[in-house]
Amino acid sequence: MKQKLSIVKIGGNVLENEIELDQFLLNFSKLEDPKILVHGGGKLATKLAAKLGIKSKMTSGRRITDAKSLEVITMVYGGLTNKNIVAKLQALGTNAIGLSGADGNTVQAHKRPVKEIDFGFVGDIDGINSELIDTLVEVKLTPVFCAITHNGKGQLLNTNADTIASELAIGMSHKYKTTLYYCFEKKGVLQDIENDDSVIIHIDTNNYNDLLGQNIISDGMLPKMQNCFHALQQNVDKVCIGNISMLETDSNLYTTITL
Template sequence: MKSVKVIKVGGKVIGDDQKLDRFLKSFAAIKEPKVLIHGGGSIASDIGKRLDIKPQMIDGRRVTDAETLEVITMVYGGLVSKSIVAKLQALGVNAAGLSGADLNIIPAKKRDPEPVDFGWVGDVEDVNTNWLTQFLNADVTPVLAPLTHDGAGNMLNTNADTIASSVASALSDDFDTELMFCFEQPGVMNDKKLITEMNLLLYRHLRDSGIVTDGMIPKLDLGFEALKNGAKVSIRSFKDVAEPESGTTLVSN
């Protein structure tokens, strides 16, 4: 079975030119077919502030009202996406910047306003892999912005980790798929020590003990979901994206 790598890189790397350049050089060195999913929340917040649109957050999650939706659509689907594509072209990677609305790749449903109304936020309903597969077979690298659509003409802000997990799960039906979550840390840490391998029982223990907290919890939840659906999964530093064994590898119990 043909292999494919689905790689998500966090917004803090995207917002730092030096880190982004280092990541993209390593990403370009990967010979296998690959998909890149990017964040960009910090850039969207900065652009919004310039437009006098202040970010609204609830429990660390962005509230996407109509004005904010315009900002993130411009930033994620335009500025960030096309800047990454241009840099990849310079590195010899033939890339295409896409949102979930393009080619109906990721239809989603607007999140229920109860108990918390996050506005124009979407939960993934499906991933249509036909076009992604055609791109990959044509040696084109899809670059997916964290945007989906509701089928009724509306864009939706959707968590990039969720998109990465959903895409990896869907592609696992036809490819030997590896999902990598790349950010600033070496992987999942226990104090200052890297956890090189984690199963679901260890994860639950570390979560319940308060060792694994905050944004790492949804990342691991989504990682184990993709693992269950047939993908290989690791959480690693953006510096080590091209390394065969790096970071924290998720394994079955």
Template sequence: MDKLSVIKVGGKVVEELQSLESLLHDFSSIKGYKILVHGGGRSLSRLADRLGIETRMTNGRRITDAATLELVAMVYGGLVNKRIVAQLQGLGVNAIGLSGADLNIIRSVKRPVGEIDYGFVGDVEEVNASALASLVMQDIVPVLAPLTHDRGSLLLNTNADTIAASVAKAMAGLYEVELIYCFEKKGALADENNDDSLIPELNRSMFVDYVNKGVIRGGMIPKLENAFDAITWGVRSVRITQASDLLSMSGTFIR
């Protein structure tokens, strides 16, 4: 099987033009088939502030009302996505920016209202692996925004970590998939105040231990759950690392 790298970037890396440029430069040098998935980080909250639209978060997840959904389409689907595509084209990478609606790449279902109404948030139902494979085999590099659709005209906000894991899983039947989550820290840390406390390998029972001890917490928990899910579904390798280590073999490997 051919190799396919699925790289997810988010947070500060996407917000700061210089760190983004550096990340995209490294990304462009990765050999073989690849897909980039991006978040949007705080640029959305900043625009919401400027427009007087309230940002509401629950358990680290954004509540997406109609006004916020418009911001998601603008900032993630437009500004960040097109900026990345233009920069990759400048680096000689034939990038194409896609939301889940484009080519029906990712169909999701609006999250049912339970204790919390997340609003226009979509849970991934189906990734169009054949359409993605058709693109990568033409040496086209898909750049996926965290925006999906229900195939009934509705756009939905979808977590970028989840999109990366869903895409990696869907492609695992066709390629030897490597999934890399780039974020601010060196990987999963045994002590969040000590950058040298990197956990080089993490399996599920260690993860449960760390969560129970309160060492791994907050947004790291769903990120790692996505990572374990990917391994379970046949993704060959999952690594969590800081963006500047994209090309090295450092970070936390999920087993």
């Protein structure tokens, strides 16, 4: 039987709230090994860019990453945010190692082609180095990935953290029974966006189409759900969406997604 592996992606609203972040990391540290953490840091990057006089450009909620923005993102994601998380996890007894996709060639990507919009230095993932990641996991290290990849030609690329988490879960599924957790500020996928307790406990292919038809799943939740089903179709065991309490052993109020 395959060993279980948890891949957890932490959302920006949790990253920005120090109390929430500390509780999340405590919960994460209590998860059984092996585990992997993925984070972004877009809101923090936007704040630092503003302080430096660099205007952040967005379109439909997605960041346009020009050369100056990439410098800020690298500082925030790969530096301040990543190393703070690693240090906090060490204090909790989790032997974490901070990584970008360039480290150990762990996540390879290419610059997104220009179509209607030029997203700049944004990467779409080509593959992950599961062999090296497995080597880290086997020696009891917990990888902490920031949302930066590379193209193998010296160019760093800003890459969606949800997608990195999904591709890591897919890439590691050949050896492990992988569960993908998307941890953000809501308790799960909500039946009623105005009611934080209206969590849809289980979603599968059948009721997902119904939820789409009723417009219950829309806007920012759509790409997250697309990542979920893409992962499930590529041998990921299950995907869970919820807030920081989702990782607690006695928690049952979150959304589980299966095929």
